[in-house]
Amino acid sequence: xxxxxxxxxxxxxxxxxxxxxxxxxxxxxxxxxxxxxxxxxxxxxxxxxxxxxxxxxxxxxxxxxxxxxxxxxxxxxxxxxxxxxxxxxxxxxxxxxxxxxxxxxxxxxxxxxxxxxxxxxxxxx
Numbered sequence: 001x002x003x004x005x006x007x008x009x010x011x012x013x014x015x016x017x018x019x020x021x022x023x024x025x026x027x028x029x030x031x032x033x034x035x036x037x038x039x040x041x042x043x044x045x046x047x048x049x050x051x052x053x054x055x056x057x058x059x060x061x062x063x064x065x066x067x068x069x070x071x072x073x074x075x076x077x078x079x080x081x082x083x084x085x086x087x088x089x090x091x092x093x094x095x096x097x098x099x100x101x102x103x104x105x106x107x108x109x110x111x112x113x114x115x116x117x118x119x120x121x122x123x124x125x
Contacts, residue, residue, distance in 0.1 A: 006036035033058030068097035
C-alpha cells in the first residue's frame with residue numbers, strides 16, 4: 001500500500017515510517033497539513049495517517065475537511081494518530097471524515113492490523 005503520513009514531529013514521523021515501512025508499505029512523510037493536502041490531491045495514496053495538531057494555518061481537522069470535500073480524495077481512508085484524546089476532538093475528527101482514531105501513545109500492532117484490514121478491504125472492493 002502507498003501511505004501518506006502527516007506528522008510534524010520528526011522523531012514520531014520517522015518511527016511511524018520505519019514501523020509501517022517495515023511491513024512492506026511505501027510511506028511518504030510530510031510535516032504540515034498543507035503538504036498533506038497537496039500530495040493527496042496530486043498523487044494516489046491508499047491511506048492517510050494524520051496528526052491533528054500541526055503547525056501553520058492547516059491543522060488535521062482542516063486536512064480532513066478539505067480531503068473529504070474533494071471528489072478525488074473523498075473516499076481516502078484517514079487514520080488519525082493524535083495526542084488529543086478527548087471526546088470532543090474524537091467526535092470532531094469523525095464528523096469531518098476520519099475513519100479511525102488512535103490516541104498517542106498508540107499501540108503499533110493495532111495500527112498495523114488496521115492498515116492490513118484496509119488493504120484486505122481494498123482487494124475485495
